[in-house]
Amino acid sequence: MLKQAMSDWSVDSWQSFPAKQQPAYDDPQELRAVLNQLGRLPPLVTSWEIDRLRTQLAAAQAGQAWLLQGGDCAESFSDCQADPIASKLKVLLQMSLVLIFGSGQRIVRVGRIAGQYAKPRSSDFETRDNDTLPSYRGDLINSADFSTNARRNDPQLLLRGYERAALTLNFIRGLSEGGFADLHHPENWDLDFVAGSSKFERYQGMVHSLSNSLRFIDAISENPMPEMGRVDFYTSHEALHLNYEQALTRESVRGTGWYNLGTHLPWVGERTRELGGAHVELLRGIRNPIGVKIGPKADPHEIVDLVRHLNSENEPGRMTLIHRFGSQQIEDLLPAFVSAIAEAGVPVLWVCDPMHGNTIAADSGKKTRKFDDILSELRAAFAIHRECKSRLGGVHLELTGEPVTECIGGSSGLSEADLHTAYNTTCDPRLNYEQAMEIAFCVANEIAPHSARLTD
Ligand code: PEP
Ligand code: CO
Numbered sequence: 001m002l003k004q005a006m007s008d009w010s011v012d013s014w015q016s017f018p019a020k021q022q023p024a025y026d027d028p029q030e031l032r033a034v035l036n037q038l039g040r041l042p043p044l045v046t047s048w049e050i051d052r053l054r055t056q057l058a059a060a061q062a063g064q065a066w067l068l069q070g071g072d073c074a075e076s077f078s079d080c081q082a083d084p085i086a087s088k089l090k091v092l093l094q095m096s097l098v099l100i101f102g103s104g105q106r107i108v109r110v111g112r113i114a115g116q117y118a119k120p121r122s123s124d125f126e127t128r129d130n131d132t133l134p135s136y137r138g139d140l141i142n143s144a145d146f147s148t149n150a151r152r153n154d155p156q157l158l159l160r161g162y163e164r165a166a167l168t169l170n171f172i173r174g175l176s177e178g179g180f181a182d183l184h185h186p187e188n189w190d191l192d193f194v195a196g197s198s199k200f201e202r203y204q205g206m207v208h209s210l211s212n213s214l215r216f217i218d219a220i221s222e223n224p225m226p227e228m229g230r231v232d233f234y235t236s237h238e239a240l241h242l243n244y245e246q247a248l249t250r251e252s253v254r255g256t257g258w259y260n261l262g263t264h265l266p267w268v269g270e271r272t273r274e275l276g277g278a279h280v281e282l283l284r285g286i287r288n289p290i291g292v293k294i295g296p297k298a299d300p301h302e303i304v305d306l307v308r309h310l311n312s313e314n315e316p317g318r319m320t321l322i323h324r325f326g327s328q329q330i331e332d333l334l335p336a337f338v339s340a341i342a343e344a345g346v347p348v349l350w351v352c353d354p355m356h357g358n359t360i361a362a363d364s365g366k367k368t369r370k371f372d373d374i375l376s377e378l379r380a381a382f383a384i385h386r387e388c389k390s391r392l393g394g395v396h397l398e399l400t401g402e403p404v405t406e407c408i409g410g411s412s413g414l415s416e417a418d419l420h421t422a423y424n425t426t427c428d429p430r431l432n433y434e435q436a437m438e439i440a441f442c443v444a445n446e447i448a449p450h451s452a453r454l455t456d
Pocket of ligand 1: 268293
């Protein structure tokens with residue numbers, strides 16, 4: 001229930017706080033008309049689903065579950081098609097099966113999907129060959145092509161984004177509810193380009209043992225277990241475009257407060273998470289679980305204050321802290337955050353994003369990430385939490401189900417020279433299938449009980 005402390009919050013109270021990373025529109029009237037329309041359209045998710053996710057994240061905080069969060073850096077409208085969506089789901093389901101198998105724990109699956117359309121930018125402008133244009137801010141705001149027209153902020157794109165989020169979610173819901181997600185048929189999740197991949201062979205070995213176990217369970221149980229035939233799959237995105245997020249923030253019909261019904265798990269990014277800023281103000285009043293990214297510029301005490309501000313009731317499952325320090329800095333920086341949070345006694349779920357602190361520019365100028373840096377940050381995160389008597393409870397990844405060449409390294413040995421062959425991201429470089437599965441095997445080993453560690 002909303003308590004006294006929320007009496008000074010309203011769905012538009014963020015408007016009197018400084019708001020970073022907001023696009024300016026030429027025609028305020030057109031923006032207002034779009035927002036009015038968005039505010040009347042049906043929600044994309046329900047408050048019941050959000051409450052269920054909060055409970056599952058509370059279980060992860062308590063050490064009884066693990067969070068797998070992943071998807072594109074920036075979803076693009078043109079990828080709102082059956083194959084890319086199904087492929088992303090397949091990779092996440094395969095990864096979660098590896099994690100369940102390795103750890104014997106429940107895995108909470110959350111996509112960066114069905115709304116990850118707005119991007120924060122470090123510069124408002126981009127220059128190419130002496131031509132300077134506004135930066136691309138995600139398909140919700142403008143378009144990636146380098147032309148004056150494409151880079152104009154267009155309010156109609158808010159509606160196009162909402163619609164694509166709805167189409168994506170509709171497809172995901174259909175796939176997760178039955179048939180496709182049935183554990184008896186994991187072959188539904190095979191991707192057609194992976195035959196011959198060493199990670200796929202290893203995965204298939206696991207699937208084979210799983211099928212034997214399922215046959216055994218089916219033989220001894222009297223009733224079919226519905227949880228074997230479906231999966232829970234939740235959505236998340238960076239809550240960046242405040243007018244859009246406000247339009248989808250609604251009061252629940254059953255009197256349990258305000259929810260952002262545009263996604264299950266909104267997060268606030270490294271560039272907009274400051275206390276006293278508009279993003280934090282909007283998220284403060286909603287009932288969703290909330291993610292907060294923490295980068296090298298953060299201060300541990302500031303993060304404690306932020307957690308207290310966003311979760312004044314100390315509600316389990318409410319706060320997920322996603323650290324992304326980079327493989328070079330995690331050892332120096334993370335311990336102080338872990339001890340500050342422990343000393344403050346505030347409940348959080350610790351998650352490692354091993355992507356955003358490890359972005360580099362290749363000689364060609366393309367943004368890339370070295371697989372070894374990603375793996376090394378992730379391993380360091382496990383070790384540091386263990387040493388600090390804390391627990392890493394999840395991973396946050398940028399990945400895709402397409403055979404892209406955006407991150408270098410991994411068992412297939414992608415090099416800088418391969419980057420141009422399938423570099424399709426409109427923003428940050430993503431892990432491909434092989435690389436994502438390699439991360440899943442590594443995580444499974446780290447979270448497995450000692451006796452059950454997987455061998456290569
Ligand atoms: C992102 O997740 O794509 C992102 C921009 O992250 P961060 O806020 O951690 O930089
Ligand atoms: Co990114």
